[in-house]
Amino acid sequence: MLELTWPWFLLLLPIPLIRFFAPKAKPKGNGIWWMNTDELVHHQDTKLASNRFQLEPLCLTVAWILLVLAMTKPVWLGEPTKVVPSGRDLLIALDLSGSMQVSDMTLNNQSANRLEAAKSVLSDFIEARRGDRIGIIVFGSKAYLQAPLSFDTTTINQLVQEAQIGFAGEQTAIGDAIGLSIKRLEDKPSDKKVLILMTDGANTAGRVQPEQAAEFAASQNVRIHTIGIGADSMLVQSFFGSKVVNPSSDLDETLLKNIAAQTGGEYFRAKSTEDLRAIYQTLDELEPTPAEDIWQRPLTSLFHWLGLGAIAFLSLALLSNREIVWHKRSHS
Incomplete structure (x- = not known):
């Protein structure tokens, strides 16, 4: 059976959603921009690279969820044993x-x-x-x-x-x-x-x-x-x-x-x-040894596994961002 030691940390889970509901900045002026042929090709390559590396926000989201779950200090309760x-x-x-x-x-x-x-x-x-x-x-x-x-x-x-x-x-x-x-x-x-x-x-x-x-x-x-x-x-x-x-x-x-x-x-x-x-x-x-039966349930902490998972997804997000930067620099 799964048990959370500090379940109130789950209140932190919605924090990443703020970026989706926050008001976006509007441009101050109107402008028309025409791109030449080279810029058009470069724009298309950048767009393809951006689509390729859209994994970054997903990895960050998963990393955040795992981190919050780790902070709740979950433990798995085993079967009672004498x-x-x-x-x-x-x-x-x-x-x-x-x-x-x-x-x-x-x-x-x-x-x-x-x-x-x-x-x-x-x-x-x-x-x-x-x-x-x-x-x-x-x-x-x-x-x-x-x-x-x-x-x-x-x-x-x-x-x-x-x-x-x-x-x-x-x-x-x-x-x-x-x-x-x-x-x-x-x-x-x-x-x-x-x-x-x-x-x-x-x-x-x-x-x-x-x-x-x-x-x-x-x-x-x-x-x-x-x-x-x-x-x-x-x-x-x-x-x-x-x-x-x-x-x-x-x-x-x-x-x-x-x-x-x-x-x-x-x-x-x-x-x-x-x-x-x-x-x-x-x-x-x-000098008798007490004969009363004592039962206990073994506890297995899941904190370190969730923590390692959060680090893994954060690392993957950083690698994705680094690839985007490298892709942009290679076309400059």
Whole structure:
């Protein structure tokens, strides 16, 4: 369906008609002019050229009509289509410190390190969040933005899979990760700012203390869900034989619980890959994507086509006028 944004410009269409209704100038005196034979031939040639190039006023008229139509800013409305509604701005802060290489998880019935398990579960979670803007922050000794907020979940997933242990350093800067997240979520609606922080350790680096960062996050209405990842027990081989150790002895659960509580989020403990999957399913319920159907009609602007048409006909009129001038000069 065609729709004119500024239809009042159509009032300009009759302007070229003024030349036809305007009073023509009358000669002031009477005179008789007799032409000789050469002038008669020249007059006939000029008349033929004039008839040949009467296309000029027609081109000018068409150019004017197209120009006025372009000024009305016409758009073509397509058929209504359903689109995925926009949900939340959701950042995921992923720990890439050296301890994430501990292989105390399982993936497809095989031993896997913590980062491999996290990537696998995150991949399914991100794909299920279509309609949200997802962003990825990675942190170790420092915090970096791996992927800005985007609806492109496919690209976000690819960037998550490309993250490797040690990219951001060997230590853990939890406070810096929260601080960077707050910066990336500023100027967003308060009910849509969410951070999921996943780590397996304690804050051992960074310029910002996690408690201070959490306090500032709460003041900015950023809700933080924290996940502590790592098994409680693990069988390791030593010189004296095998023994059971706690690979998560460095995990600061108290800190993660306080961060979540202070910002209105939840703390989760992931001791296995299955726990991690269950946690992200719970997060899907805690942070739902709006399910209301949204319909939109695609708009196709016709302005540039009409503008180009007006320029084309104006150029043709100018060329016609130039030919007339050249024809006259060739007989002079």
